[in-house]
Amino acid sequence: MSGLALLSFLLLQTGVSSFGTYPSFINNLIFDGSLNHQEITEKAILNVTVQVCRALALTEGKDFTFPSQPLTAESVVAACEAPKSSKTFVETISQIRQMNYVTDLRYPFDPHYHCDEEKLREGQKLITDGLAAVKAANDQQNYVSAASILGRALHTLQDFYSHSNWVELRNTSPNSNLIRANADIGTIANESRKTCHSCNGDDCSNNILEDILKENILTSGYFSLLPSKPSGKCSHGNLPDATSFREPKGGINKDKFSSSHGDLHEKAANLAIAATSELLEDVRGAAGDKKFLEMMGISRGSSKALCFVVDTTGSMSNDIDAVKNVTSSIIDSKVGTEDEPSSYVLVPFNDPDFGPLMRTTDPKEFKTYINSLSAEGGGDFPEMSLSGLQLALTGTPPNSEIFLFTDATAKDEYLKNTVTALIEKTKTTVNFMITNVLGFRRRRQVSNNQQQSRQMVRSDTQLYRDLAQASGGQAIQVTKYQLLEATSIIRESTLSSLVILLQASRNPGKVENFTFSVDKSITNLTIYITGTSVDFTLINPSGVIQNVFNTTGSSVISSQSVGNFQTLRLKTEMGVWKIGMMTTNPYNLKVVGGSPVNFLFNFVKESSGPVEGFDPIDNRPTAGGNASLIVTLIGSDIATATEVTLVESSGSGQVKSTMAAQGGGQFLFRFDKIPSFEFVVLLKGQSINSNSRAASEIFQRQSSTSLRASDLTVIAGKSDTFLKPGTPQSVPFSVTTSGVGGSFTIQATNDQGFDISFPPSLSLDAGGSANGTVNITAPPDTPSGTSVTLTIEATAPGGADTNYAVLRFIFLQPVTDFTQPSCQLLSLQANCSDNCRLSVWELSVQVSDGVNGTGVASVNVRQGNGTFNSSSVIGSENKTVVSYVASCCSPDVQLVAVDQVGNVEVCSYSVRKIITPTVAQAVTEASSTVTTPTVSSSTRSVQSVLFCLGFSFFVFIC
Ligand SMILES: *[C@@H]1O[C@H](CO)[C@@H](O)[C@H](O)[C@H]1NC(C)=O
Ligand SMILES: *[C@@H]1O[C@H](CO)[C@@H](O)[C@H](O)[C@H]1NC(C)=O
Ligand SMILES: *[C@@H]1O[C@H](CO)[C@@H](O)[C@H](O)[C@H]1NC(C)=O
Ligand SMILES: *[C@@H]1O[C@H](CO)[C@@H](O)[C@H](O)[C@H]1NC(C)=O
Ligand SMILES: [Ca+2]
Ligand SMILES: [Ca+2]
Numbered sequence: 001m002s003g004l005a006l007l008s009f010l011l012l013q014t015g016v017s018s019f020g021t022y023p024s025f026i027n028n029l030i031f032d033g034s035l036n037h038q039e040i041t042e043k044a045i046l047n048v049t050v051q052v053c054r055a056l057a058l059t060e061g062k063d064f065t066f067p068s069q070p071l072t073a074e075s076v077v078a079a080c081e082a083p084k085s086s087k088t089f090v091e092t093i094s095q096i097r098q099m100n101y102v103t104d105l106r107y108p109f110d111p112h113y114h115c116d117e118e119k120l121r122e123g124q125k126l127i128t129d130g131l132a133a134v135k136a137a138n139d140q141q142n143y144v145s146a147a148s149i150l151g152r153a154l155h156t157l158q159d160f161y162s163h164s165n166w167v168e169l170r171n172t173s174p175n176s177n178l179i180r181a182n183a184d185i186g187t188i189a190n191e192s193r194k195t196c197h198s199c200n201g202d203d204c205s206n207n208i209l210e211d212i213l214k215e216n217i218l219t220s221g222y223f224s225l226l227p228s229k230p231s232g233k234c235s236h237g238n239l240p241d242a243t244s245f246r247e248p249k250g251g252i253n254k255d256k257f258s259s260s261h262g263d264l265h266e267k268a269a270n271l272a273i274a275a276t277s278e279l280l281e282d283v284r285g286a287a288g289d290k291k292f293l294e295m296m297g298i299s300r301g302s303s304k305a306l307c308f309v310v311d312t313t314g315s316m317s318n319d320i321d322a323v324k325n326v327t328s329s330i331i332d333s334k335v336g337t338e339d340e341p342s343s344y345v346l347v348p349f350n351d352p353d354f355g356p357l358m359r360t361t362d363p364k365e366f367k368t369y370i371n372s373l374s375a376e377g378g379g380d381f382p383e384m385s386l387s388g389l390q391l392a393l394t395g396t397p398p399n400s401e402i403f404l405f406t407d408a409t410a411k412d413e414y415l416k417n418t419v420t421a422l423i424e425k426t427k428t429t430v431n432f433m434i435t436n437v438l439g440f441r442r443r444r445q446v447s448n449n450q451q452q453s454r455q456m457v458r459s460d461t462q463l464y465r466d467l468a469q470a471s472g473g474q475a476i477q478v479t480k481y482q483l484l485e486a487t488s489i490i491r492e493s494t495l496s497s498l499v500i501l502l503q504a505s506r507n508p509g510k511v512e513n514f515t516f517s518v519d520k521s522i523t524n525l526t527i528y529i530t531g532t533s534v535d536f537t538l539i540n541p542s543g544v545i546q547n548v549f550n551t552t553g554s555s556v557i558s559s560q561s562v563g564n565f566q567t568l569r570l571k572t573e574m575g576v577w578k579i580g581m582m583t584t585n586p587y588n589l590k591v592v593g594g595s596p597v598n599f600l601f602n603f604v605k606e607s608s609g610p611v612e613g614f615d616p617i618d619n620r621p622t623a624g625g626n627a628s629l630i631v632t633l634i635g636s637d638i639a640t641a642t643e644v645t646l647v648e649s650s651g652s653g654q655v656k657s658t659m660a661a662q663g664g665g666q667f668l669f670r671f672d673k674i675p676s677f678e679f680v681v682l683l684k685g686q687s688i689n690s691n692s693r694a695a696s697e698i699f700q701r702q703s704s705t706s707l708r709a710s711d712l713t714v715i716a717g718k719s720d721t722f723l724k725p726g727t728p729q730s731v732p733f734s735v736t737t738s739g740v741g742g743s744f745t746i747q748a749t750n751d752q753g754f755d756i757s758f759p760p761s762l763s764l765d766a767g768g769s770a771n772g773t774v775n776i777t778a779p780p781d782t783p784s785g786t787s788v789t790l791t792i793e794a795t796a797p798g799g800a801d802t803n804y805a806v807l808r809f810i811f812l813q814p815v816t817d818f819t820q821p822s823c824q825l826l827s828l829q830a831n832c833s834d835n836c837r838l839s840v841w842e843l844s845v846q847v848s849d850g851v852n853g854t855g856v857a858s859v860n861v862r863q864g865n866g867t868f869n870s871s872s873v874i875g876s877e878n879k880t881v882v883s884y885v886a887s888c889c890s891p892d893v894q895l896v897a898v899d900q901v902g903n904v905e906v907c908s909y910s911v912r913k914i915i916t917p918t919v920a921q922a923v924t925e926a927s928s929t930v931t932t933p934t935v936s937s938s939t940r941s942v943q944s945v946l947f948c949l950g951f952s953f954f955v956f957i958c
Helices: 003-013 037-059 073-079 083-106 120-139 143-163 210-214 262-287 289-295 314-334 363-371 385-395 413-426 458-471 488-493 917-929
Strands: 305-311 343-349 358-360 401-406 429-434 475-477 498-506 512-518 523-530 536-539 556-562 565-570 575-581 587-594 598-608 612-616 627-634 639-648 654-656 658-663 666-671 679-687 698-702 712-716 721-723 729-737 742-750 755-757 761-764 769-777 787-795 802-811 822-830 840-848 856-862 867-873 876-887 892-899 904-913 954-957
Touching: 037 073, 037 083, 037 143, 037 262, 037 289, 037 856, 073 083, 083 143, 083 598, 083 612, 083 627, 120 143, 120 262, 120 289, 120 802, 143 262, 143 289, 143 802, 262 289, 262 892, 262 904, 305 314, 305 385, 314 363, 314 401, 314 488, 343 363, 343 385, 358 363, 385 401, 385 413, 401 488, 413 458, 413 742, 413 787, 413 802, 429 458, 429 488, 458 475, 488 523, 488 565, 498 512, 498 698, 512 587, 512 698, 575 587, 598 679, 612 627, 627 639, 627 679, 639 658, 639 666, 712 787, 712 802, 729 742, 729 761, 729 787, 729 802, 742 755, 742 769, 761 769, 769 787, 822 892, 822 904, 840 856, 840 892, 840 904, 856 867, 856 876, 876 892
Parallel strands: 305 343, 305 401, 401 429, 429 475, 721 802
Antiparallel strands: 343 358, 498 587, 512 575, 523 565, 523 587, 536 575, 556 565, 598 612, 598 627, 627 666, 639 654, 639 679, 658 666, 679 698, 712 729, 729 769, 742 761, 742 787, 755 769, 787 802, 822 840, 840 876, 856 892, 867 876, 892 904, 904 954
């Protein structure tokens, strides 16, 4: 077969329909028991997360029960006492899994990413660079960036165990130096060294040359669609690798049970899980246990952030007082409960200033910060509201709910498309709390002491209403005196597990009947209606018309109306409800509740070869084209998905899909044609474990964000790449249209105010495309781990059609410190008696980072629940002395020492009863050294040195 014929043969062969196969641990939905990248990643994340929660529980002096195997996201969050974090945890896991998995689609033939072709040191560099970036990003609380960089680094790490001969060399533990920058990973076969001999058919298990194995030399397989490779080298093997058809034939990969070395698949996969756990342990060490859980989306409260964007110009003092009031009342009533916000975010805006973004997990700190806000300045009437909103959208976790308070129009209306792009990308809901629309005078101090007053008319609020609608939020208009009353919606937004059952907007209003199914998992059923003079009838599942004004004996618990905003709280009655809207005034209708059943979704592009899989579409899908949607169901233990419909946001259009595949809580739906109207995603399904299929067992959930298709495609450089501050970076992009030609407006913005340049327009032929470049420069002193979000938008002539690319970059300062801090024991005294409660032990340790080190950044206690103190050694910034005192009932402690760039050392100490008399002897002998520092612990978790001292009954292990 000629090369070309072979190539087309292979392309056909790989056109198998699955969630993506090859060229590594195979991806998803192949049920032969093989483990793929996603499963390996998930197992390790669950494993390490549960360890972190155990350590935290021990530190708090609590008992901890390991959930039963196999671990699931649900069982882990339950063990972590964070049962409401399922959605955010699953979301983080899927983001990490996805970035891992798309490495095969985005870099299929780059051997570095897959540890192919003996590019093992290059693979190591990708892993360690990624790891450094993950640590830096975590340090700046850029968890979204951290998760996606982590996913990519893990791919290369896991491939090492499938693609190299590490397993064939009979190693039974991971190659730990693979995750340490510049460390020796072993001897790699040089270019001319032969590594394999030919093997035939089924028996390929012994094709690696004897001398390679004997001399412990590392190699990995060649992979290409073309049948060529250096002579004597091993191949990856299995389709679509064509190098394995050439001498030496056969391959060595362990991607699955049916692979060339499939008999070693299980060993390779288990080592990959262990190596992934080891890398996650390192990330955990650098971040600290609490921050690690934050990164994973786990918090003991509601898992939802409380986010405010607040106008602080002269006329806003009433509004700011309302923000202070609602913040205080939420913090006072929810801290310590399962509805406690997971974090707090505030972005003030004024004119011309806006920001900075303030983010904390400490409610006290947030209260203090909010209370320091005051209303002043602002000059003319409009303010920088969209600039503030842009900062909030890039700085809050995805799927958050933001509340923006203002009494003025936007001065930066040009950011509308940018803000819309960010809303679509992050699936964040934005609510606007607008005062001063009708009736109440606005007075403000301007710098020249001149009084200005102006009110907004309804049309002034159109921009805010559009953005609210696109995001699934409300534009609430009230007087300044009513604002406090309207803030009840904010309290509900932090409700754990909030889901949307139905949402619709009509402008102009339209007489229309809506129905929604309420399933048995729903609590706190609530209807929000925004609009002036909106009449409606509500009919419960029993067919009874509800009187909203007289709630006795009805399904309505309460009805509250303030400004243009009405809230109905309902008894949760299962079945189909009906609401008949009877008005021609514009309105927005939203039905929400609490439920453990929810969903995540992503449009994906099916890549049909040479490497198969589903690559997420990060912007608007192509209008009129087909598309696929991957749905991840939260609560898949109690429910299953059956259908997905795209429903017109402001009309009655609908597009149905067919379900194409499912497995592991994920569902694939295909649409023949993406509609041209703006739409929301409506998911329907059924509860499982139920005997009947009655109508009441059906559930429905809707996306908050409205999405739309475009005739344009914008493709730009790679997201989550690392940049050096101070160096200009060019980001190439291309714009393609499937519609008319002409001059397309380009706009590029970033959320950090960095210098940026870009062509103001590009000229495209009908159906054509054009290229451009954005240049962006960060100041040289930008801290490592800072991320910038760059939005590039292209708008077709006429302005109606826009598409965008949203890219994130991470800035990293060069790193020269690759060594972790070290611990030196100064003293250890254990007066432990038989009754551990009656006695304590004490430890004093000096931690230093070497002469060329960046210095000790932190030392924290893990597992022990004693008292811990640390102080810098005067005159020696590189040294920290820590002391630790604990009850003898808490005999173990780990000190986690981290330097300024995130190198981690874990030093373990323990006082436990002696097991053998031989050890007791050693203990006595060592006792004389207690007062002089003698031994420092050096732990790489696996190795532990037995060292003994002190008192006849105890042994100290480090
Ligand atoms: C689970 O993680 C721990 C560290 O947190 C590690 O020691 C252990 O090997 C991991 N287990 C597996 C099966 O990889
Ligand atoms: C918030 O406002 C209400 C009503 O005016 C008042 O009763 C309450 O004390 C205020 N709470 C705080 C924390 O300021
Ligand atoms: C809405 O439903 C009512 C019955 O509940 C019916 O009389 C009315 O015609 C319906 N309206 C529309 C627009 O379908
Ligand atoms: C939700 O409903 C429960 C009772 O089912 C109630 O105790 C709780 O206060 C409600 N929460 C909110 C935010 O309304
Ligand atoms: Ca102004
Ligand atoms: Ca160091």
